[in-house]
Structure formats: C-alpha cells, structure tokens
Amino acid sequence: MRIIIIGGSFAGITAALTARKKYKEAAIILLEKEEKIGFIPGTLYSLLNGEIDSLEEGYFITVEELERLAIQVQLNATVESMDTNSQKVTYNIFHQSVTIPYDKLILATGSVQDSYQVKGMESNKIVKYKTIEKTRVALELVEKNQVFTIVGGGQIGLEMADALINQKKHVQLIESMNGLVAKYFDQEMIAPLLKEMENQGVTFYFDETVKEIEEIEETVILKTQNHVIESDCAVFALSVKPNIPYLDPKVRRHEDGSVLVDKYLKTSIENVFAIGDTIQMQSSLSNETFYISLVNNAVRTGIVVADNLVHSQTPFIGSARTIGTKVFGYYIASTGMTEAESIFFDQKIAVRHVSQPISLFNKQQTINGKLIYNAVSGKILGAQFISKTNILEKINTLSLSIQMGLTVSELAQKDYFFHPAWSTVYDITNQLGLMKD
Amino acid sequence: MRIEDFLEKREAFQVAILKKLILEGGRVSYEKLRKDLNITKASLANYLEDITIYLEEYQGDCQVDSDGVFVELFLTPHFSIMTVYINYVKRSLKYQLIDYIFNYQEFTVIEISNDLSISESSLFRKIKELNSLLKEFNIKIKNGRIYGEELQIRYFYFQVFWFLTTYEEYQEVLLTNQNQSLINGFEKELDIKLNDLSRRRISLWFMISKKRASVSKKAYKNIVQKMIPYKEDYLNKQVRKLILLYFSRYSIEVEEEESMIHFIFLTTQSVLSEKAFIEYDLVRSRRTPTALVDTLLRETILLYYLPTKPSIALERKLTFYLSQINGTLYFFEGALELKDSQEFMAKESKTWGENLQALSEQLLKTALETINESNSSRSSLEKLTLVEYSTVLSIVDFTISKELIIGIDLDLMEMHAEILTQTLMLNLKNVIGITVEKYREHHTYDLVITTNLSSRFYTRATETYIVSEQFSKFDLNQIKTRINELKI
DSSP states (O other), X not given: OEEEEEOOSHHHHHHHHHHHHHOTXXXXXXXXXXXXXXXXXXXXXXXXXXXXXXXXXXXSOOHHHHHHTTEEEETTEEEEEEETTTTEEEEEETTEEEEEEOSEEEEOOOEEOOOSSSBTTTOTTEEOOSSHHHHHHHHHHXXXXXXXXXXXXXXXXXXXXXXXXXXXXXXXXXXXXXXXXXXXXXXXXXXXXXXHHHHTTOEEEETXXXXXXXXXXXXXXXXXXXXXXXXXXXXXXXXXXXXXXXXXXXXXBOTTSOBOOOTTOBOSSTTEEEOGGGBOEEBSSSXXXXXXXXXXXXXXXXXXXXXXXXXXXXXXXXXXXXXXXXXXXXXXXXXXXXXXXXXXXXXXXXXXXXXXXXXXXXXXXXXXXEEEEEXXXXXXXXXXXXXXXXXXXXXXXXXXXXXXXXXXXXXXXXXXXXXXXXXXXXXXXXXXXXXXX | OBGGGGSOHHHHHHHHHHHHHHHTTTEEEHHHHHHHHTOOHHHHHHHHHHHHHHHGGGTTSEEEEEOSSEEEEEEOTTOOHHHHHHHHHHHSHHHHHHHHHHHHSBOOHHHHHHHHTOOHHHHHHHHHHHHHHHGGGTEEEETTEEEEBHHHHHHHHHHHHHHXXXXXXXXXXXXXXXXXXXXXXXXXXXXXXXXXXXXXXXHHHHHHHHHHHTXXXXXXXXXXXXXGGGTTOHHHHHHHHHHHHHHTTTTOOOXXXXXXXXXXXXXXXXXXXXXXXXXXHHHSOTTSHHHHHHHHHHHHHHHHHTTSOOXXXXXXXXXXXXXXXXXXXXXXXXXXXXXXXXXXXXXXXXXXXXXXHHHHHHHHHHHHHHXXXXXXXXXXHHHHHHHHHHHHHHHHHHHHSOOEEEEEEOOSOHHHHHHHHHHHHXXXXXXXXXXXXXXXXXOOOSEEEESOSOGGGOSSOSEEEEOOSSOOHHHHHHHHHHHHHHHO
C-alpha cells in the first residue's frame, strides 16, 4: 500500500507516524512544500515573549526522525494537482513536475493566512506567522517598527498584542465584533483582560471591519467603514482558510470551501481522506460541523485517519473547541459553546458563575469560572476560566466532561485531589457543578 | 422577467399549452388553442407530440391526449403540474448556465462549453439572451462571472431558486443542521418565531449567501448608500451581531455589507411575521425612507376610507404588508413575475372597480417620489408593486367594507323557489363580506333578490334585484356588481 500525505505540519506528520505503526509494510510518502517540516505556527509569539531564543527551536520534529521510521519525506514539493480517477498526485519540485500514484491519499495541507475581501493584502508590511519565512520577515518588521495595528481580536490577535506590548510597541487593535475572543468567551468573563489591555495602552476599534490596507511611503493605512487608521505595520490576525488550491474539483466541499468528510474523515472520493485545517470539524455538542483551526484537532484527526485508511472503523469524535493561553498576565481558557453562541442551540441553556480563591492558603489570587449547561438535561455545554494563576489545565476536565456527555450533577461529584497549598476544599470544576439550582 | 423566459421558443409553447389546459379546466378545443396561442395547426400538432414525449417520464401521472378536435390534460390527484413546469425550466440551457455560474462562480469558455456540451457560439448566444433578461436586475454575465450589486445577484438567484425548489428538496438539502442553527439564532436573538415558510426562505437565502460570501470583489455601492439611514436601526444592529457570530463558525470571511444584505432580506422578503414586524415597528427609526413611505401610504389609504375607521388589527396588518412591498421597492431592482400582472390587474379592477386601481397608482407614485426613484419607464418591479398594492387594498376592502345582509325572496312554486334559492346561495357563497339567507319578514336587508316586480313591496330594504325565473349567469354578474357597489 502506498500512502501519500500532502502537508508536513501537525496533521500530516501525526498521520504519517500513526500510519507507520499500523501498516508496517506500507510505503509512506510525505510531501511538504517548505524546506523543513514541523514548523510551529506560534513560534513568533514564543520568540517575542522570550520563551524560546531562536527560530530553529520552532520545530516539533525533524525529517531525520521521520526517515528513521522509513517515512519518505519530499521537501520543497508543492502539490499542483491531484487526479482522483487515475489516483495520482502531481507536484512541482525545483521547477520539475513529478507525478506519483497513490493507493491512499491524505490531504493535510492545513490553512493559509489570507483574505479575499481585504484589499492590499500583498503589502510587505503585514506581519504573518504561519511559515518560517513569514516569521523571519515578521521578526524584522517588529524590530524596525514602532506602531502596529492588529487586524482581528481573536486568540492570535491577543497574543500578538501581548507580545508587541512586551516589546514596548504601540498597539492598536481592530475587531469587527463587539468584543475580544468572542468565539470563545462571553464578554463579562473577558472584561478584566480588556481593562488590563487598555491600561497597558492598547487602543481598540470594535465593530469595525478592515476593507483596505494601503501603503503610503513608510506608513500603512487601514481603512474601515468609519475610520482611517495609520501605523507602521499591520498584523494579520484574522481567521485562516483551508489551503487546498490543488484539490480535484470532484472532491466535495462545504460552502466555506473546506473539504467535506464523513465521520471516518473520508472525502466524497474513494481512497482520499482529509484532516486538520482542510476540513470542518464535527462539534462535540451537536450534529453540526464548524471550521475550527486548532492544533489539537489537527493531531487528533491525524491519529484517527490512520485507523480508517483500509476499513472505516474509528469515527472521529469531534471537537469541543478547547483553547487556553496567557495574555497580559491573565490565563484564559475556554471549551464548548459560549452563552452568546447558545442562540444557535435549539434547547434552553442555563449559566453559572463561580469566583473563588486559587487555593486554601492563597486567598489573594482568584479564579473566575463560568459554566454553560442544558437547562433541561443538565448536560455540560461549555466553560470559561480566567485567572492570574495558571489554571489552564482545568479546562481539559471540562472539555472531557463535554465529550463524555457529563451532567452538572455528575461534575459536582467528580473525584479530585486535595492539598491545602495547591487547591481549595472544593475544586472550581466541582463547584461549578454544585451551583446548579 | 417571467420564469418562462428561460425556455426556448419550442418549450415555451409547450408550457403555454399546458397552462392553457389548466386554466380551461383540463379540456380545450384544438381550434381555440391554436387561435389563443396564435400558431398554425401543424405547429400545434408538433408541440403536442413533443409534450406527449416529454411527459412519458411521469408514467401516466401527467398526460396530454388529443383526438384532433379536443386536447385534454390528465393529472393524477397526487401529482402537481408544477413538477412539469419546474423540469422544463431546469432543463433549459439558459437556466443551466445561470446555475453553473452559481455553482462555480467563475468559468472559462472551454470549461463551461465542455461541461454543458454546447458549442462556443451557442454559449455566446445564450449568454447574450440571458443578459437581456438579467438587465432589469441590473446584473450581467461577463468574462466568466456574474457582475452586479451583490444584493441584486442574491435576490435574482433567490427568486429563481425559490420557484424551482420543491418542498421535498428543502427538507433534504436546505434544512441542514447549519441552517437549523441559524434559524435558532434568529429566533432567540431577535425574539421572534419563524413559521415553516420563513424557515424555508431563510434556508434558501443562506444557502445562496454562503456560496456567494466567499466570492471576491463583490459590489456594494448602492446598498451602502441605501443603508446609510439604517445605520442606527435597532434590528440592523441585532442582525449584524448575529451574522458575524454565525459566520465566525465557518471559514467564511464576511464583509461589513454582508449583514446589511441579511437585514434587507429579513425585513422585506416575507420572513418576519406580522407580530414580529409590529414589535420592530415600535422601535424602528421613523426617518428611514421605508418607514416614511409606509406611514405615508398607510395614511393615504386610511384617508380614502374615511369616515370608516379600520380596526387596530387591520391597521397593523396594513402597515405590515406595506412594509414588505415598500422595502422591496426601495432596496431591489427587477422582479420575477410568476403571474401575469396585467391579467391579475384586469381581474382585480373588474372586481373592485377603477377607484382602487387609481388609488394603487397613487400609492406607487407617492412611494417612488418619497424614495427618489424615477418612473419614466415602468420596471417589472414597479408593475409587480402595483399589483401588490392592489392586493393590499383588496384585503382592506374586504375587511373594512360593511357586511351586507342579503335576503332571497322568490315568489315561485315551492319546489322552484327552493332550487333557485339554493343555486343563488351556492353562487354567492364565496363572495366575501356578505350574509345570504332566505328573506324573513320584519328583518332588515341591504339587498333583496326577488322575483317580485314591485320593489316598493320591501319598505325596509335599501336595494332590490329582480331575478327572472330562468336565473342566468348574467343575473349573477349583475348581482355581484350590485353587491360591490353597495360595499363601497
């Protein structure tokens, strides 16, 4: 069996590694358009915040490691087309076109930072971070410029604002919605962070959509429906898009352009699979699918797809959409649906807020939590935490609760460790369950 | 444009024959058909032969037979003739072209010629024909894509697809989980209830919108201008919030104008219920062009009916219907006419008199002046608007006109009186706003239908109509005319 995987990032590499364990005899070929594999897209943020010292640390695996496992890696190979009739893939390598056959094909080319609506995206003064090349350019831009305007107030936008403020830069942030990380947090939860950002000098433009980016001499002008905002550089922090220009038109897509797959991650065409940021993820909460670009989804689909290459046997259980980060001194984490987003849910929901000290002996630091649950069945639908202490791991408990279909009552009784220096009498995750009327 | 405009001449005649058969009750003479359609005997024979072959696939559910003298249509009870109309349109090359462009957004001449199996010259000819149809929508096909204001493009596709999508297709294809979530969102965020029809309309609209949202270089010039007065509108803000949140769940990048498009759809295309609109009407800005026109037209109509004052319920209904019509007139261009508007107007005006037709004209004039649209040459949307004003006026008329009480008093032999009374009552049963009963002495009637030649006999009656024993269609028409006169 000849397995071809297009894309050498989290999804593709995980699929390659898992397939290797499962199919000892298979030929596994990984095609990657960059000169290296396994670049971590968040490297820019880690570098600016001093968590790592050089770009070279921004990789999670090397070609050598894969080759030792008899996974053939073809670098600098840009896939140009795929023909699902003859089961062949054509890629370009150093201006040479090469066509190779496949028995199983896995699309794992991830996503791309681009906008088809904002004019002027080709400007060289826009900070991007997804590839090593773009990160290198971004580092130079950060070094040479002072005023930055971030387009997008999601997780990436917040992390970039945090990193730039740490670099003593002046930061402006434009967001089309009326709040920060609105996909993951209800605004009352994120209010302390917003205040902190304002205190540290971030200027916000909410309810504004960037229409055009224009370079005039050394200045970048961002035009929204109401404002003309000047800065030295722009930072692209909008949602990413599936990167599948080579896709055979016969492969069915969703209306947003992502590849349509079944629960076994099979596309509409026999022997073609798709994972990671090329697809919409099944929601853990409903029968819907969403486009959610998260590394954990890439990795998990990479594992599941290997199981299904020969027989459809392991369904992908979906995504609860779990995130966590630290920005402006606050640890924030979210899983499942927000209260704002619950309008799309067809059942009645209820919410609970809990605020408590971080541990029995540390009453100064608090943790604020919010639970969203089905008012009728009690099933947990979503949770959010914010604290100045690292509570990020706690969100995984809630994420698992969602995926296992736990109810609030069950959450209240879940087992946990107690230690007066590290916990409270009631763990906040239990406390959220206890708060039910 | 009319939906039949997608068809080639040959197919258009076939559909015209089927429509004629439906209108004539299923049976029509060969000669009448030929004359009405203005075609030769040989052509009619050819078309009928085509129809017979075309209908074979319905396996007897729909059949047209002809013996050379009469042409007859047979339909089984569970079969709708709409299925046949829809298939005619879907198989037309012009429709397939616009459908192809919708699905692929951009095309090259070679691709589309191959995929639709047509020559390049046919392709160019069809595009030219299509462009003349699309002109009233102010959109056109050029250089491998469709050009025009984004709102207009979606509106055009919505009108066409709405006509062509069957109820079953909605259930299977359009009521997806994603669309269901959006409907939940609308209901919860805007605190409204959507009925089945509104749900299907929203689903279709969003299927079109999601497909179109990712197209780059969309045009929004007119919509941005027209939406300036609505910037602070409460519902507009709510819709913006909802749309941004909804699209953030997918890899669809939306522009600022995206939510404007949905606000317009929601407020003009029969989605909101009357109750939901009335609640919105309480908080909406009074200075928007559509709110101004709504008020002006409502006052004009109320003035017309003075001194009769309509109920609050009727006034609300009037405001609601007018808002839908005026909103469409203000924001959109072009219309897909499903009924022949002239035929409809003729029927309406015959029933309700020329006064109401003149009032409809006055309403349209006022509306166009208020929203600064010129009406030098009347567009199909304006024609449709006129029909809709007339429909609204008819509704008001039905409701506002006083209830007439009609007595039937036939001085005939009992058996003859009985059958004639029954016949009259049956024929008048569907006339709205009247109560018909056997004449009773000492009761007051607005009209008495009688065989008694002396009208003075009925002192309490305001009007009488003397019917002959050989009650005729002429009598019935006269009675109905009299009733309408009495109502105004």
